[in-house]
Amino acid sequence: MRILVTTFIVLFFFQFSPVIAQQGSANCPVVNTVFGDGEQISYTVSYNWGPVWVDAGLVTFSCTKEVYRGKPSWHLKSTGKSFPSYDVLFKVRDYYDSWIDPETFRTYDFKRYIFEGGYTLLNTLYFEPSGQRVITNTRSNKNPQRTDTLHVRNCTYDMLAAVYYTRTLDFSDLSPESKRHVTVLIDDSYYDIYIRSVGKETVQSPDGKHYKCVKFVAKMVQGTIFKGDEDVQVWVTDDANRIPVYVEAKIIVGTIKAYLKDTKGLKNPMSSLVK
16 A cells, blocks of 8 residues: 555656666767756645545655765655645655766665555665666565665666656657657566557646646556556656656555646746646
């Protein structure tokens, strides 16, 4: 029943990426014109509790420029917290941190800590400077710590770095029904996902604002929190910021939705907002 930021980061990540970049590879170039220092984005996450929709919590994403281990870096953060009114049902406190090379988006370090309904998990990823291997450490209150060393597959980022990498991609030439393949490293395993473009739509948020969006769907991984062979639907702003406005997905115990709540420090005008 892990439903908040774990879910949403995965949903956000699986929005429209045709491929995830290899560390420093010329085959996966990064041209970032979509976000800058100080950007913050927040989402309200709602959960289908039987016949009732409940606003369960708040998810935030932020990025700042930092010097990490003597090197320039993007420090990417995401947090997920259930609202106090929801804590009595299912308390969530999730934290993600990633430090990446600002030129290549190569990961230096990644940390993920989640507390969800009494379940705790700590996962760290250390990408060796060569970009060839990643050392993973994962432990939870239900399983002992496990450490592994994996070969870095072609075009691989951590979960949070992938969120920002996918936003840098130009998807203006994606034709309706075009299909793309994505590989993502979650904890100590790789997952293959298929994403399909389904055209453009205008989406209304709960505050009454309308956004011009590009819509994508993805088939999710069975055996995680998803049922498997289910479409996750993501509406992304049809402008230079490429921000998800609305996400909807079926999970094992119901349905989850996430709506754009607030933005600060955007690099580009929100031209997708219908006046």
